[in-house]
Amino acid sequence: MEQYITKFVAHPEKLADAEALYAERIARIDPALARVVHVDRRAQPSDDAFTLWELRDVAVYEEIERVRDLELFQISCILEVDPALGDEQDDALMERMLFAEADEADPFPANLERVPASEVWASLDPIPADVEEQLPPTLTEGTWLVTTYALVSQDADPATEVEALTKNLRVLHYGEISEVDPRDSVFTQVFGPMVLRQSELLLEGASRHVDYPLGRRRLRQASVVKHAGAPLTLSGTDERPAVFTAERLT
Numbered sequence: 001m002e003q004y005i006t007k008f009v010a011h012p013e014k015l016a017d018a019e020a021l022y023a024e025r026i027a028r029i030d031p032a033l034a035r036v037v038h039v040d041r042r043a044q045p046s047d048d049a050f051t052l053w054e055l056r057d058v059a060v061y062e063e064i065e066r067v068r069d070l071e072l073f074q075i076s077c078i079l080e081v082d083p084a085l086g087d088e089q090d091d092a093l094m095e096r097m098l099f100a101e102a103d104e105a106d107p108f109p110a111n112l113e114r115v116p117a118s119e120v121w122a123s124l125d126p127i128p129a130d131v132e133e134q135l136p137p138t139l140t141e142g143t144w145l146v147t148t149y150a151l152v153s154q155d156a157d158p159a160t161e162v163e164a165l166t167k168n169l170r171v172l173h174y175g176e177i178s179e180v181d182p183r184d185s186v187f188t189q190v191f192g193p194m195v196l197r198q199s200e201l202l203l204e205g206a207s208r209h210v211d212y213p214l215g216r217r218r219l220r221q222a223s224v225v226k227h228a229g230a231p232l233t234l235s236g237t238d239e240r241p242a243v244f245t246a247e248r249l250t
Contacts, residue, residue, distance in 0.1 A: 003078050004097050007046055007057040008110035018099065018108045019043055019075065025096050026077055033093045034079040043073040050182060053110065053192035057214050058109040060199040069198060136235035137246035139177040139227040143172070144246045146234065147222045151185065151194045151241040153211050162221050165242050168232075173206040191218045194241045201238055224249070 010018045026039050044135060046052075052072040059067045077097065085093070100106040139146075146169065153163045158177050180187050198213035225246075236242030 002081060003076055004094075005074055005113045006042075006075045006097050006110050007048065007051050007055070007072060007074045008099065008107050008108045009052065009072055010014050011066065011069055012071055014108075015043060015073065018073070021099055021108070022075055022097075023166050025099070027164065029079075029093065029096050031087060032082070033089055034081040036077060037080055040075045040077065044076040046072045046074040047119045048072060049185075049188040049192070053188050054214065055109045055111070056192070057195055057199050058106075060203060061110060062198060064107075064109075067153060068142040068193075068228060082248055115137050124250070127161040136233050137224070137244055138231050139169075139246060140226050140231050140235045142223045142226075142229060142248055143250040145249055146225045147220060147245045148223075149180070149190045149194075149245075150215070150219045150236070151191060151198065152217045152219055154212075154215065154217060160219065161240065162219060165240055166223060166225075167235060169223070170226045170228075171223050172226050177219055177221045180218040186220070187218060194236075194243065197238070198218065198241055201208050206238070 004238060006022065008018060019070060022043075023041070026036060039199070041246075047167050056067045056070050057073065059070055064070070079093075081093070094112055095101060097112055098106070098110050099108040117218055137146075148162055150165060152158055163174075164175055174232065180191070195213045195216075198216075234244035235247065236244075
């Protein structure tokens with residue numbers, strides 16, 4: 001026996017519709033492929049921030065409204081599966097645990113995880129509040145540690161792209177450009193909203209980029225900046241998406 005965990009995004013007011021659709025699709029599993037041992041009646045909130053933003057991005061392409069209001073849930077079933085299933089039959093079985101056929105519009109974008117039913121699935125904490133986009137920092141006279149978070153195409157030169165974002169600053173020292181680890185909270189908190197915005201622009205035909213935003217590089221660079229004169233607000237653009245943080249040194 002195995003447990004199949006479906007993580008999906010939905011607006012809270014449509015959660016009951018998602019639960020009903022899931023139950024309906026599980027009920028249609030061919031008994032020749034698997035025997036249904038258990039089905040969750042209710043979905044639970046999930047605190048997997050990476051999957052939340054990943055599926056919100058999928059929702060953009062499914063033309064689902066208010067993607068930033070989508071929340072992440074999970075629901076599961078336990079099946080006794082025929083070990084002799086071929087790849088095509090296995091794929092057909094997996095599809096039943098999602099919310100639409102491969103060629104249909106998906107009302108609840110989802111992904112699927114398969115684990116041995118003997119494993120204890122940890123209890124879930126309520127999903128945290130949606131991450132708010134950070135307000136752009138404003139530099140006043142003094143020395144600052146400025147950190148740049150840039151979403152960069154795979155085929156672009158990282159140094160060129162990041163330095164273009166700081167060309168109007170008096171930089172005393174450039175730190176090393178590094179890729180943000182997916183386990184870093186910044187990966188979702190900072191880059192999640194950026195990826196979503198870039199996907200919207202891509203679908204609207206308003207982006208200079210043609211690559212899939214979720215596949216772009218997430219770069220970080222810290223620099224020491226000396227600022228004098230009028231206050232300066234740091235922000236990226238739709239052309240060069242970026243977020244900045246600034247910490248005063250002197």
